[in-house]
Amino acid sequence: MSQLSAPVRSGSATQPTPTGPLAPTRVVTAFVVATALLLVVTAVHLTQGTSTVGALDLLRLLTGSDDEAARVLVASRIPRMLAGLAVGVALGFAGAALQSLARNPLASPDTLAVNAGAHLAIVGVAAFGISLPALPAGGLAFCGGLVAAGLVMALATGGQAATTRLILAGSATALALNSFTMLLMLLFEQATIGLFAWGNGSLVQADLTAFTQLAPVIGIAVALLVALGHRMDVLALGDDTATVLGLDVRRTRLVVILLAVLLSAAAVTLAGPIGFVGLCAPVIVRLLGRMVPGVHRHRVLLPLSGIVGVLIVLGSDVLLRAVLGGQAGVDVPTGVVTTLFGAVLMVWLARRYRDAGPTRRPPGGHAAVRSRSFHLGVVATAAAVTVGAVVLGMLAGDTWVLLGDVVNWVQGRTGPAYTFVLDQRWPRVAAALLAGAALAVAGTTVQAVCRNPLAEPGILGITGGAGIGAVALLTFVPLAGVAAISGAAGLGALLAFALVYGLARYGGLSSDRLVLIGFGVWQGGTAVITFIIVTSDPWNTGKALTWLSGSTYGRTGPQVLPVAIALLLSIPAVVAARRELDLLSLDDDTPRVLGVRLERTRLLALGAAALLTSTAVSAVGVIGFVGLVAPHAARALVGGRHSRVLPVAVLLGAALVSLADTLGRTVIAPAQVPAGLVTAMIGTPYFVWLLWRSRGAATGPR
Known part of the structure; x- marks a missing residue:
């Protein structure tokens, strides 16, 4: 058997030693x-x-x-x-x-x-x-x-x-x-x-x-x-x-x-x-x-x-x-x-890959144990930050408004100019808020199921599938409605998820294999999106690039609705399964001993993540790192129990995307930086720090 297809053992080279006989x-x-x-x-x-x-x-x-x-x-x-x-x-x-x-x-x-x-x-x-x-x-x-x-x-x-x-x-x-x-x-x-x-x-x-x-x-x-x-x-x-x-x-x-x-x-x-x-x-x-x-x-x-x-x-x-x-x-x-x-x-x-590297450990393994009062304080602070991000999002933009103008707009007493500005602005703020919350919940469940603190929905191929569905519809049916775009993105995400999950189940579901297969599907999806763009309108890539970069530009109220529905359906289910997520993040044996139906729980959790990610992508495009950063920051603040992680992650994810969107449309106004690019700039240093901090575990004994 070739060493490439053989089980990979820690510390060994992944190719045969080049000192064998030469023919x-x-x-x-x-x-x-x-x-x-x-x-x-x-x-x-x-x-x-x-x-x-x-x-x-x-x-x-x-x-x-x-x-x-x-x-x-x-x-x-x-x-x-x-x-x-x-x-x-x-x-x-x-x-x-x-x-x-x-x-x-x-x-x-x-x-x-x-x-x-x-x-x-x-x-x-x-x-x-x-x-x-x-x-x-x-x-x-x-x-x-x-x-x-x-x-x-x-x-x-x-x-x-x-x-x-x-x-x-x-x-x-x-x-x-x-x-x-x-x-x-x-x-x-x-x-x-x-x-x-x-x-x-x-x-x-x-x-x-x-x-x-x-x-x-x-x-x-x-x-x-x-x-x-x-x-x-x-x-x-x-x-x-x-x-x-x-x-x-x-x-x-x-x-x-x-x-x-x-x-x-x-x-x-x-x-x-x-x-x-x-x-x-x-x-x-x-x-x-x-x-x-x-x-x-x-x-x-x-x-x-x-x-x-x-x-x-x-x-x-x-x-x-x-x-x-x-x-x-x-x-x-x-x-x-x-x-x-x-x-x-x-x-x-x-x-053919077999590995249990240092990244495959409970994602909350190094989180400190916090008291209930501390947890409530963190939740209150995160909620205040999120509310502040929403208020700032309504005030800031190429046209700045005052808080009193927003209050008058809510009461229907603003003039035509401010009414037009705020009517266009609130769907963008709502889309960023809800998409951030959805991606945070999806990232939390993916990390728990994969027992991989570095995983996030995008690297599992879900966003790639959603991108193919949405870009294909935008290209071939330019007049498609909001429901059609959301449906195409959702269908693409679910098909990509089904493909990755089905391929990863070969020989027993492995978190490492799931990530590697998801990465391959993600790259393949990116190639398909490129093919669609360059064959349909190669000289007008700005529209697709903006969408692929994660932008709330031109969002409307109906486009936000699918994300809200997905959150209303998924969050109660994920909260109800918080004990199972705690057990899944440990190992495969403990949940079975305690009566958890492992495969069904994994499938339902990843299915909820796919649903949340697909609706978020259909609303704001492809936004990376939120599903990675928000759960990590939440665990660092309140510990590893999902009953505490989930509310904090939701609030942090919503605040992160909302602030990124506000920053992107104000820094170089009237030009705009897509929110997904801003979250990548924010998330990358955190991810680099996370990897650097865990280098000791990577070089230590396994």
Whole structure:
């Protein structure tokens, strides 16, 4: 059995030790087969495009008799093919190096947020109207990717403590960086026009300039990684063993990280962040270990991963244009296809995953025991803060009003101007308030059921499914009513939840597996949303970006109603199940001993979370971190009992989203920052602190 599909034990590497026997004949055969496939895919790739030049025209070009075919090749197809070749090699090598370094099969430029950091750096420059050549842009992307990777690796204790921890640290960091990127794209929409599609990985090239500047950088980095192959083999034996054998572990790690980030940054500069190639290529090569002994040696693994990376990139591009036509290669980013492929592979890996890492512990395990009077004081304070947030939300905006104006408006005695302002404002305040409360309750139940203090509804794929439903309806039925949008978002969320839950039940429900599968479904959902946007209206992404960033703009009273109904239905049920949630957060055995029907309780709790999340998404769009921050803050204040956590979490979640919405529509008025981006900016530092605080548990004995 491949180690990738075997149970992962704490402290062990997640790939076979690269010191096994080498079968030269089989290794050579593997390279020959991979190279032959590469030549076939490349030849097919050159025959596709928007022009009428086909395979026969290209054959006639060999005799020098077709000038039109030559022009098409030089102007469009060869630059696109070479870009795919360079990106595939760069990401294949980078992914293999990062997985070996972290000893984690799910480490990659995506899960370590390298691509997100590089993407933010490039968009940040473009937003201010600065146009850089390929090499300076690549240097900037390298700095952004290096900072992001360093942060994630530090938070995940080098990536070796637990795969779930690595994914959570990387996804949170990437979410925060992507939030800043989306904010820049919204605020500077004209300067960043067209970057939405590029931001999902597009091979479209105007000429060979970028390739000719970045290809030497990629070539040098690839050669250096191959030269370091023997040192990486020794490093894979473990830090202690490598040190005994005379290897400078720290220097080797630093050099490999720098080279991997440099390759990722070059790929992002050339074609944008093409997702999951760095994850899929090394995994596919490692799965050949039983048929090709010695493939795990890095001087074999790295080049094969580079070839497979090219096959994934160019093969995805060929598949895209074969199914949807030549124009789809221009409109639809290749990264959408690779992300879908990577999401499927990640789900497949997660179904074979066995781990009980340090993140899998009762979420209230470190909460202090508080007295009843202290609890009541916290509830009263949280209620006062929430009321204050609502009042501030009604007063603040591009037009400020006085408290007396609000009182007169309630009594129906304001003039037309203030009446119009407050009639437009109260649905936004109500939507933020109720959505925050709904996400807080959902996050509390998800963390209890998963026994994972770092989980939240978004990473379980629920918001991705809701996003697909709502964006699809907004795109294909622009005049759809409020009820239809809410229904589509709810249906998408419930289907995504059913998919994640059903896949995670394989071999017994595991909280780690649930998170990993949910992450894969979330990424796949994001790719589908991107596909819908770029194929329907690629030059008007502001509408979808605003909704995906979580905004209360244009909300009406009927749009708030589903959230209120979901809260009225779910909160009593969750409160009634508070004892069961307390028991579920401990372990699997205690609830069974005490008569709790484990599977039914889990299903009902997660179903309530899905219902609450779907209605919140339908009302305000995708808002992250609320379901993570509010329950944690509540447990830190009042302890781990859900009878105390739930009311405080509801109030804190409502206040957080309400304040975020108010801040977003007043700081740069009349322009607005979506509430979801503000909560990401607030929630990310808290999440980073939470991960950093728990590093001791990750490095300690299990």
